[in-house]
Amino acid sequence: MNKEITQNGLWTNNVALVQLLGLCPLLAVTNNTINGIGLGVATMVTLILSNTLVSLIRGFIRSEVRLPVFVLIIACVVTVIELLMKAFFFDLFLVLGIFIPLIVTNCAIIGRAEGFASRNPVGASALDGFMMGLGFLGVLALLGAMREIIGSGTLLANADLMFGKPAKALTITFNEDYSGFLLAILPPGAFFGLAILIAAKNAMGVRAKDRDTLIDPTLNT
Amino acid sequence: MLIAILTISAMAGIFGLILGYAAIRFKVEGNPIVDQIDSLLPQTQCGQCTYPGCRPYAEAIANGEAPINQCPPGGQSTVVLLADLLDVEVLELNAEHGDHNDVPLVAFIREDTCIGCTLCIQACPVDAILGSAKHMHTIIIDECTGCELCLPPCPVDCIDLIPIKQTIEDWKWSLPGETLASLESSSEQEGAITYGH
Amino acid sequence: MNKKQILISGVFLWVFAVVGTTFVAVTEDTTRSKIEDNERLVLLRNLNALLPAEQLDNDIVNDTGTVPASGLLGTQDDTIVYRARLEGKPIAVIFNSIAPNGYSGKIHLLVGVYADGSIAGVRAVKHSETPGLGDAIETQKSDWIFSFNSRSLDSPKPSKWLVKKDGGDFDQFTGATITPRAIVLAVKKTLLYYQQNSDNIFQ
């Protein structure tokens, strides 16, 4: 069960690559790695908390007010995260800006609440939230890294916003003279990048399937 | 702070009441999706899906009790259509329920073997077998769906499934580049000229 | 029966709302002062970029004045100025001024002016100039904006407060003249405004 949840969240049913949910913040903030990680972590925390809370109340929830309650829970969690972020990671908050409150409307979260947490025990729900969030975070970070490398020739720029001053050393600059490929940083680049990631994932899926059938031709599921 | 809590909770209370009312007032009866599913099924009524007929299977799908890949007569194309309708993942036809025949089949009773037991008549879901006790039975080809349900009850094993003979009238053009094996091999005919590739 | 059902729904949602809102409210309450501190710090950092902290000893973030709308500052609204003092004496003032005719609309500037009318520094705080071209006004992208440092209406002469292409003293950058032209003009106007109103500003 746990293995299945993990696999689902990270790969088979990845929020960003398969379910294509939460694309608005995904496309908007991933112009560098740190932004991607920042939003990814915030989304992941929200997912874990909302899944846990929804799972806790799943026994006595009434179906007609089910969705408003989920939204209420998610909204509260997000608002608290936003406040905490403002208090402790203010610079990062300035960058991620409006996308933190927008996590409320990230369909992935209500989707997991409705689709998983409301019919599974607390532990599984929390794990699902964590894995789904981790999958989302992974895509955000990867897409951010891709766009940052191609677009500005650096990696982990602004790491200090998240990890504090010493993290400045984390930034890798590949080529000082790189004039930049703006398309990657601009919104169209986000679409291209995401498309490439999705294509890559699908290609790997196809290849894996081919391999399976090669190994065992009778395996025909 | 208190004001915030009061406003939000008051609003929540009101909306809760509205939702509670709506849930009772606008309850949807019946399930039109069953009809839609049923119309996609091939209506062979063969029962290979383990449900007694197409409509029961449609109901089972609609209730989420049965997967969409249990209909061999419909084949993979029906599975795709169902997946499309229900917006679920396309599955591969479940081989446990039987294989799909590309060529439509009809039952055929070998006349010299039939003993007129009427057992096949009772088994036929679409009344496509004609006959009476101690008299030879025959299949009404136009009505037969090729469901094979008449095969097991026959005590003398006199029913075969044969492919429907294709005629010039229901011959289909193929798309360019698709090759079809023609039923008559034209090269066997005397004086035939070959062409094509 | 039905009425009871409806009531239960209402109460159910109400309870959740109360709990949730309370939770948020409590968090808000505990983090409020910390957030305010943060906001203040960021503003201070921006201002300090123009005026190093060692040059002043007052609380510049709170030593604000409101100046009436003026075409010279590019706005139709009252704007806030931040005043810097050392031992009570006026040192410099920082204007929120706007260059209205950038390539893609308004460019928001912070312009620091010393009491003697020379420039402490200029920063573009908000703009939507073409990436790769007009955005060279950002300090991360190029040093161009530092070319205003310690300029004043005497150096160069007001007639030379133009980009080089128009016969002035200021560089434009390759492929874009509109953005620098707009900023040069806005900074010049800010200086003019200061010249005209320097007496009232520190009141």
Next chain:
Amino acid sequence: MDIKLSRFNGGIHLDDHKSESLTRPVQVAPLPNQLIMPLKQHIGESNKPLVNVGDRVLRGQLIAGSSSPISAPVHASTSGIVRSIGPHLVAHASGQSADCIIIDVDGKDASIKVEPIEVSQMQAADILDHIRRLGVVGLGGASFPTSPKLSRGIDLGIHTLIINGAECEPYITCDDSLMQNQAYETVRGIGYLQRMLTPKKTLIGIEDNKPKAIEAMKLALQTESLPNTAVVSIPTLYPSGGEKQLIQILTGNEIPTGQLAFDIGIFCQNVGTCLAITQALELNQPLMSRYVTVSGDGVRLPGNWIVRLGTPIKYLIELAGGYVQNGLNQPNATQQHLVMGGPMMGFSLSSDNVPIVKSSNNILVMQQQLIAQQPGIHDECVRCGKCAEVCPAQLLPQQLYWHSRSKEYEKVEAYNLFDCIECGCCSAVCPSQIPLVQYYRASKSEIRATQRATFKSDRARIRFEFREKRLLLKKQQEEQKRRLKREALLKKSAAKKMDSSVADPIQAALDRIKAKKSEQVIVPKNITNLTADQQKQIDEADARRCSEHEQNT
């Protein structure tokens, strides 16, 4: 008569290749050794053979027919012995077989006794029946039985009769030579049509690349002096010979979608049909022969022949000097490409061992390399829209192609696929050489197959549901019966208890025996009752089938 010509949308100018087959005069083809007579040579219900293997048949003898009104019987076109009845290759795009009567020709060409008829004395209904019995069908290509078409035209009322002598396809000259050769008979046939349909005017449309035919028809028209009739020379532009296009050229009218020409008071008939009508009415001669063009660069002596129906094409090609033996690269005839019909709308034949039938107007023998379109070797559609420019139906062939190749049949229908007349203009001008028409034909047959399947599955559903209902009813009835019986028994036992003191014991004993007897009657129901049920069931099924059959026909 002053005729203002209109123009239809699109169309293309083609090299007409008509002169090749017109260099030689029309010849009557000698009898072949064997005739292959397909049972069905028309659109409509199938025919049944009316002769047996081994029978001797005479020229003009009815050999296959049907009782359906939409059908045309088949007559032996010469005398001989029926050799076999069964599947034989026929001229069909599928290259498949159909049931044929094969006759060994005895060479005597003996005819059945022909009763002379007096057509001037006949009523319209009699004429119609006569035409029907003599197997006359439209000879323009579609082979729709002429009699029901005429009858429908008479019922609806016709204001314009259009005689189609356009013959717009390249290579084909059979109508041309027919008009040159038998203009008087043809015009008299038009006269019979006029007599039945009483149109206000009659227009004979002939493309202006057939001056001789126009001349001959004009002369015949003058001699026969038909009222309000004119030969109209129309500009040569493919496909002006399409019924819809010819009507548009001559009258300016479009036939609304879903309707036929006679729905708007226009009746269209091919010149060949007019000749067949004359032969049927004046000579009492069934449709047994027709004009056939053999042409193309793959045959030595192109020309026109009057051919008995059932003549194998192979024989006809021998008459035309045989296949061109083309140098060392193509040493034998197997490199030729055979087409039944014209190069634009005809279909290729996989064998020359197929017979001439009523609809066969042209045999085209082409060298392989002439065929522009090889399957699979075409470029992608670049949506240049040249096809839309030439489409006489004003369709968007590029969209039809797009959706056909991705098998989006709903979309194809939305783009009016079924208004396509398959004239081939789009394919002919396509810069990417896409065999567009084949895509449309494939889509059409797929859609029709789906419709048939849906019809069948709907019927299966109805029958299944009916059966379910019937079984349920039967179960309920049995239950009811059981319950009543149980109640009756209970009542009786109660009554017995009550009555036992009073009633006559002898009578009670008799009653018991009776009851037992009646029970005994019920006891063997395992067999007899079942049979009765079965019988009932069958009766029901029969009744239902009868009523359904009535509805269907």
Next chain:
Amino acid sequence: MTSVIVSSPYVSQSKSLRRLMINVIIGLIPGTLAYAWFFGPSIMINIAIAVLFALGFEAVILWLRKKSIKPHLNDYSAVVTGWLFALCLPSHSVWWLIVVGIGFAMIAGKHLYGGLGFNPFNPAMVGYVVLLISFPKEMTSWHLPIPMSGETYGLVDSLKFVLGIGDSTWDAFTAATPLDHVKTALRQDIPISEIFQAPLFGKLGGIGWEWISAGWLIGGLWLLINKTIRWHIPVALLGSLGSIAWVFYLIDAETATSPLFHWLSGGAMLGAFFIATDPVSAATTNNGRIYYGILIGLLVYLIRNWGGYPDGVAFAVLLANMCVPLIDYYTQPKVYGAK
């Protein structure tokens, strides 16, 4: 035996796709020559590089897609794409700029959608817009026309420059295009009459530019005469661009340029006859082509006057490409017999 059934018709009257593409290339020659005359032979190098890499990318992708390479290269569509793309770039562009652009055009603009016939957008414009967005500095560095600068690089120097191995006295030669110049000046409230005093302007459009546009016009007319393209799109495009320009010109000739200037500047002519008429991405019904042309004309004027870029042909074409399915759907011709 299986036999492939070939459907009629068995005769063909078509010009081949390749012939159509060759016609387009011939049509491009007069304008290209004018271009070389006014801006130096460097444009030929640009075209050569673009065409070479267009063919190269096409071949590689076809190979990756396991398609037959030769017939597809032989249809010359990649040559046309490369050529048109090169004409949009500033005349002295660095090689890597051309390669990145044409790469995007062929990969993202053409083959990701399925190759020739399946691309909803004009590939050359996709490549151009990608460059315009990504490298604004390089893409706005136009050279002065020779009549103004009096000199230019020769073929060898141009080649060195394009390959980035020569001395780069870049700025000495660069100038804004006339459209850019007008736009900038209008922002400063300089009246048109004064703007046109600048040395950059000729009699009708910019120096050189007016002749290059005339070259496209001649080539376009040739395409019309031999029926490679239909009149609808160019006429509608130039008509709508001219009309709207004319209206504003009538209102105030000091703040709006004349229709003639709009026609003869930037990519209007090239776009009208060679880019917007790309059949794959254009509307396919006759009425649809008119609406499509009108839409592009209006968008060009909008972008030129109020947009962020001096010229708007590329964006206008791409935006109109997006509307094509809709346009085609609503402009289906009345089918024969439809009521």
